[in-house]
Amino acid sequence: MSAPDVVNAWFYRQMATWATLFKKGDLAIEYWKRVRQLRPRDPSVVATLAHLQAGAGRRGEAMALVRESLEMNPAQPAVWFNLGFMQQQGGDHAAALASFERALALDDKLDRAYYGRALSLIKLGRLEEAVAPLKRNTQLQPMSPYGWYQLAHVYHRLGQDERAIKVIRKLAEFEPKWPSRPSARPGRGGREVAVLTQCAQRATNNEHRASNSSIHHPRRLSPRHQEARVHSSSLTGGDHAVNAEAS
Numbered sequence: 001m002s003a004p005d006v007v008n009a010w011f012y013r014q015m016a017t018w019a020t021l022f023k024k025g026d027l028a029i030e031y032w033k034r035v036r037q038l039r040p041r042d043p044s045v046v047a048t049l050a051h052l053q054a055g056a057g058r059r060g061e062a063m064a065l066v067r068e069s070l071e072m073n074p075a076q077p078a079v080w081f082n083l084g085f086m087q088q089q090g091g092d093h094a095a096a097l098a099s100f101e102r103a104l105a106l107d108d109k110l111d112r113a114y115y116g117r118a119l120s121l122i123k124l125g126r127l128e129e130a131v132a133p134l135k136r137n138t139q140l141q142p143m144s145p146y147g148w149y150q151l152a153h154v155y156h157r158l159g160q161d162e163r164a165i166k167v168i169r170k171l172a173e174f175e176p177k178w179p180s181r182p183s184a185r186p187g188r189g190g191r192e193v194a195v196l197t198q199c200a201q202r203a204t205n206n207e208h209r210a211s212n213s214s215i216h217h218p219r220r221l222s223p224r225h226q227e228a229r230v231h232s233s234s235l236t237g238g239d240h241a242v243n244a245e246a247s
Contacts, residue, residue, distance in 0.1 A: 009039055012031045012032075012034040012035045013031070013032075015031045016031035020052070025055060026056065029049065029056065032045065033049065036049060041072060042072075043070075043072035043073040043079075044069075046065050046068050046069040047069040047076065047078075047079050050065035050069060050082065051082065053065060054082070054086065059086060059090070062086065063083070063086050070083065075106060076106070077103040077104075077106035077107035077113070078107075078110070080099050080103035080113075081113050081116065083099045084096040084097070084098075084102075084117075084120075085116060088116060088119065093123045096116065097120040097121065100114075100116045100120065101117065104117070109140060111140035111141045112137075114133040114137040114140070115147055115150075118130040118133040118134045118154075119150070122154065127154050128158065131158075134150050134151040134154065143174055145171055145174075148167055149171070152164045152167040152168050155167060
C-alpha cells in the first residue's frame with residue numbers, strides 16, 4: 001500500500017474501534033468496510049467485519065465473510081469457531097461439528113469450541129461422545145457453570161444419575177445461583193430427580209451465554225493494541241441460545 005493508504009487505513013481502523021466502543025455498530029461496520037477497501041486481502045479485517053455483521057443480525061453476510069477470511073488464512077481457530085457457531089444457529093450440526101473440530105485442531109485449549117462441539121453432538125443424539133468435550137470444557141473453564149450444567153444433564157439422560165449428582169455437587173460449590181445442594185445420597189429419589197430436572201432446565205436455558213460460547217471476536221477492539229489476541233475466556237456477542245435438548 002502507498003503511504004497515504006496506510007495512514008487512511010490506520011485512521012479508519014481507529015474510528016471503527018471508537019464507534020464499536022460507543023456501541024455504534026452500523027458506523028463501525030462502515031469504517032471497517034473502508035479499511036477493507038484499502039486492505040482487501042487482510043483476513044483479520046474480514047473476520048472483524050464478519051463479527052460485527054453477526055452482531056447486527058446479518059447472519060448471511062457474516063457467514064460469507066467468515067468463509068472468505070478462512071479462504072485467505074485457514075489457520076484461524078477463532079474464525080473456525082465462529083463458522084461452527086453460526087452453522088449451529090442454523091441447525092446444521094454436522095457441519096458445525098466439523099468446524100469446531102477444525103478450531104480445536106488449531107487450538108486445543110479453545111474452551112468454547114469443546115462446548116460447542118458437545119452441543120452439536122447432543123443435538124445429533126451422540127450423548128456418550130458429548131461427555132469428553134464437556135469434561136474438557138469444565139477443565140479449561142472450571143468456574144463457568146454452563147459446561148457443568150450440560151455434563152450433569154447428559155449423564156442424567158444416559159441414566160448415570162450418580163455421576164450427574166457428583167457434577168451437581170461440584171457445581172453447588174461455586175455457583176451462587178444454585179438454590180441448594182442435593183441430598184447426601186445419590187440415587188433416583190424425589191430430591192435428586194428434582195435437582196436433575198432443575199439442572200436440565202438450566203442447561204437448556206443457558207447453553208450459549210457469553211461467558212461460555214458465543215461469537216468470538218478475532219481481535220480485541222482496543223485503540224492501543226488492535227491485534228491483541230482475545231483470551232480464551234473472553235467473548236463478545238451476548239446471549240445466543242441454541243437448544244441442545246433432543247428434538
